[in-house]
Amino acid sequence: MEEVRIGVIGLGMGFSHVRTLAAGKIRGASLTAVCDVKASKQDMARAELPDTVKIWDDAEAMLSSGEIDAVIIATPHYDHPSEAIFAFEQGLHVLIEKPAGVHTKQVREMNKVVAGSGKVFSIMYNQRCNPLYQKLRELIASGELGEIRRTNWIVTHWYRSQSYYDSGGWRATWAGEGGGVLINQCPHQLDLWQWITGMMPVRMRAFCSFGKYRNIEVEDDVTAYVEYENGATGVFITTTGEAPGTNRFEVTGDRGKIVIEDDKITFWRLRVSETEFNREYTGGFGEPECWKCEIPVYGDNPQHSGIIQNFTDAILNGTPLIAPGEEGIKGLTLSNAMHLSSWTDDWVDIPMDEDLYYELLQERIKNSTYQKTVKETGPVDMSTTFG
Incomplete structure (x- = not known):
């Protein structure tokens, strides 16, 4: 793989990550797709993003499309583990926003899934x-x-x-x-x-x-x-x-x-x-x-872009993660x-x-x-x- 095709779910907080990727600020990564259930967020994406970025209203459809290699999950807290698990099952690399979830039982289940996936898993601990x-x-x-x-x-x-x-x-x-x-x-x-x-x-x-x-x-x-x-x-x-x-x-x-x-x-x-x-x-x-x-x-202090760059480098080159997703449970x-x-x-x-x-x-x-x-x-x- 020479370039990581990244999708983003959640265009509230996630839109800042979308802008970073769309501006070409992450070496080795391209913004390929975005997803939000709200029509106004989709319209905002259409107005700002190039036509090469596909806009989805169904997260599972985007994750299983075969059109992305990795996903950034920036949805409400409760959804992080379930969406990450589904993404891993589709063979994708995953970067989740903080927190890892709301309770440790759901996060522990997510960690079990990633342990056998062979995929890169990071969390947005930009600090x-x-x-x-x-x-x-x-x-x-x-x-x-x-x-x-x-x-x-x-x-x-x-x-x-x-x-x-x-x-x-x-x-x-x-x-x-x-x-x-x-x-x-x-x-x-x-x-x-x-x-x-x-x-x-x-x-x-x-x-x-x-x-x-x-x-x-x-x-x-x-x-x-x-x-x-x-x-x-x-x-x-x-x-x-x-x-x-x-x-x-x-x-x-x-x-x-x-x-x-x-x-x-x-x-x-x-x-x-x-x-x-x-x-x-x-x-x-x-x-x-x-x-x-x-x-x-x-x-x-590269903040969020530093974590996204590190995530991309880990996928392409095996670079050690600054914030492994499994550590979100701590x-x-x-x-x-x-x-x-x-x-x-x-x-x-x-x-x-x-x-x-x-x-x-x-x-x-x-x-x-x-x-x-x-x-x-x-x-x-x-x-x-x-x-």
């Missing part, structure tokens, strides 16, 4: 392309920070007004979206939290507030405490109801502390490890010598565990009880305002941009 986060991951993996003792991420810059939520009947509903700030705004941070540190928690206690600041049925304020196998602890705080917000990620280790904030990395580096200092120091009050270092970060496990801990008012061990989560989620879907709207008036348009 993994950010040199800031790549540098922090590199510092931790190299042992520069020593053994991790604590992680703290305050990510409260996701302000959303009531008018934002009112703009779509599916928004911030259990049936339409599958959650709130954790499933919509925070999948990138939840992924980065475990990807950067290389650690998943072994248990969690979370406190989610549902409709605390806005008239919505899902979580809009979250504080979660986690424990890791090595004894380290972590805290994750997020909300859509605070202004001004904060985005500060702090990782403390045996050899100091690293903070990412305001698009820069600061490393408070201990001259000797805390463990060594504590073992040898006999002076009573005192602490290790510490150097404040501004860590240089080089390179561009961040989703964290958000599911936060929900489950709040619903049961208890600790949740990880791996979590996926059957219990699914059962409790179904109860909320049954009573969801979106579910009731669909029964009364039919499906609500969900083709607008997610985020």
Whole structure:
């Protein structure tokens, strides 16, 4: 294969990917087809795209047409796993938007299918392309920070007004979206939290507030405490109801502390490890010598186009993936565990009880305002941009 023929399903968020491909910004790839069930989205595609791009209104028909080699899936959250599974069964390579799905049971099934497909599977975790986060991951993996003792991420810059939520009947509903700030705004941070540190928690206690600041049925304020196998602890705080917000990620280790904030990395580096200092120091009050270092970060941040280019390169040349699709289950496990801990008012061990989560989620879907709207008036348009 010299060129990958790519189709895109979902022309809300997906249209930005369509424009990237149509503009020839991805080496080795061509935009061959697009699909959306909504006529207005199809009309928009006809007006903007060349005649060489075929426009479909039936996703399964497009996927089974033999006219594409790969697909980007940018549809509502619940549809990602089922559409990816169908695509794999048609012999296609798949790039899905985040999140991987709404609950881990459906994502685990998707991962089982791809394991035997021999196809390239990626997820749109474009923040993994950010040199800031790549540098922090590199510092931790190299042992520069020593053994991790604590992680703290305050990510409260996701302000959303009531008018934002009112703009779509599916928004911030259990049936339409599958959650709130954790499933919509925070999948990138939840992924980065475990990807950067290389650690998943072994248990969690979370406190989610549902409709605390806005008239919505899902979580809009979250504080979660986690424990890791090595004894380290972590805290994750997020909300859509605070202004001004904060985005500060702090990782403390045996050899100091690293903070990412305001698009820069600061490393408070201990001259000797805390463990060594504590073992040898006999002076009573005192602490290790510490150097404040501004860590240089080089390179561009290609964001979404970086993931699409990497996906294409993996298909053509076997290039290692920046964001393997199978890893989407990790961040989703964290958000599911936060929900489950709040619903049961208890600790949740990880791996979590996926059957219990699914059962409790179904109860909320049954009573969801979106579910009731669909029964009364039919499906609500969900083709607008997610985020």
